Amino acid sequence: MWTWIFRHLPGPAAVRALLVLIVMVALVAALFVWVFPWVAEQWPGLVGRPDVAVSGTSSQG
Amino acid sequence: MEHATAVGRHGARRAPARIGVLGFLGELLLTGGVVVGLFVVWQLWWTGLAPAAEAREQVTRFYAHVEPAAPEVVEPDGLRTDDVPEVAQVGHGETLGVLIVPAWADKTQNRMPVVEGVTPDVLDRAFAGHYPDTAAPGQLGNFSVAGHRRSYGNNFLHVPDLEAGEAVVVETADTWFVYRVTGHEIVTPDRTDVVAPVPGKPGEEPDRRMLTMTTCHSLRYGAFGNDHRWIVHAELEGWLPRSAGTPDVVAEMEAP
Numbered sequence: 561m562w563t564w565i566f567r568h569l570p571g572p573a574a575v576r577a578l579l580v581l582i583v584m585v586a587l588v589a590a591l592f593v594w595v596f597p598w599v600a601e602q603w604p605g606l607v608g609r610p611d612v613a614v615s616g617t618s619s620q621g
Numbered sequence: 622m623e624h625a626t627a628v629g630r631h632g633a634r635r636a637p638a639r640i641g642v643l644g645f646l647g648e649l650l651l652t653g654g655v656v657v658g659l660f661v662v663w664q665l666w667w668t669g670l671a672p673a674a675e676a677r678e679q680v681t682r683f684y685a686h687v688e689p690a691a692p693e694v695v696e697p698d699g700l701r702t703d704d705v706p707e708v709a710q711v712g713h714g715e716t717l718g719v720l721i722v723p724a725w726a727d728k729t730q731n732r733m734p735v736v737e738g739v740t741p742d743v744l745d746r747a748f749a750g751h752y753p754d755t756a757a758p759g760q761l762g763n764f765s766v767a768g769h770r771r772s773y774g775n776n777f778l779h780v781p782d783l784e785a786g787e788a789v790v791v792e793t794a795d796t797w798f799v800y801r802v803t804g805h806e807i808v809t810p811d812r813t814d815v816v817a818p819v820p821g822k823p824g825e826e827p828d829r830r831m832l833t834m835t836t837c838h839s840l841r842y843g844a845f846g847n848d849h850r851w852i853v854h855a856e857l858e859g860w861l862p863r864s865a866g867t868p869d870v871v872a873e874m875e876a877p
Binding site: 561562563564588591592596599600 | 641656663
């Protein structure tokens with residue numbers, strides 16, 4: 561996948577490496593800011609959601 | 622010979638395509654693994670940054686709105702045990718005071734806002750959340766708070782430090798409430814009786830002034846798991862008007 565992207569980017573190798581790096585950083589940022597919070601909300605059990613004793617009876621799951 | 626070479630050349634031409642597909646799949650799987658790893662990084666590290674800052678800010682805001690406590694250091698025998706002042710209950714999301722855990726100084730936040738409610742909108746901001754139906758600070762019954770242990774600010778990360786005798790202080794606008802840890806227990810998450818007015822005995826009339834802290838615990842993974850709850854109980858040692866001095870356990874800590 562990354563090889564494919566790398567091969568299809570224009571410019572010399574150094575520029576392409578930089579572009580791939582930028583894409584990777586942007587992807588990680590998108591994961592941290594939007595995707596992971598959304599995932600955590602969809603599957604509350606995944607994140608050890610509530611550290612509260614009432615979790616068994618409350619709506620927070 | 623000719624034939625073999627042709628096959629060889631043929632194979633050589635096909636190989637990159639096959640490696641290409643496999644390589645693509647391989648990179649996809651590797652990326653997936655990295656994403657899963659990043660999720661863990663996100664949960665354990667990222668989720669704590671903004672909330673920890675907000676909790677510190679909230680503590681600062683609390684101190685900005687109340688008179689500074691008198692600086693005189695008060696030993697435990699100078700604390701009052703009579704006429705415990707009433708503390709008004711506050712609405713969901715409102716700050717009722719600051720939770721101070723001297724044992725956590727220099728480790729994690731040892732001062733955190735105590736905010737009404739134990740829903741994610743409170744707990745995920747690195748606050749100590751007050752169970753709404755439990756007593757107010759200092760009152761007869763069981764003043765109970767919940768906090769995250771290993772995520773969203775790591776508030777209660779060092780909960781095992783709280784051995785019997787350690788001080789836990791709740792500071793409201795006017796009053797210090799000094800509690801001493803009586804012990805801890807590890808229970809399943811459904812054990813709501815730990816925050817009952819008499820801990821472990823729901824329905825009984827309280828005659829002691831207790832404090833209970835609940836946080837994540839796992840029998841196998843410790844702070845990294847969520848299958849159990851680490852419960853710390855403490856009992857009120859005494860109270861002190863903030864205008865009369867500062868309890869020695871707080872004075873010995875660094876200023877916030």
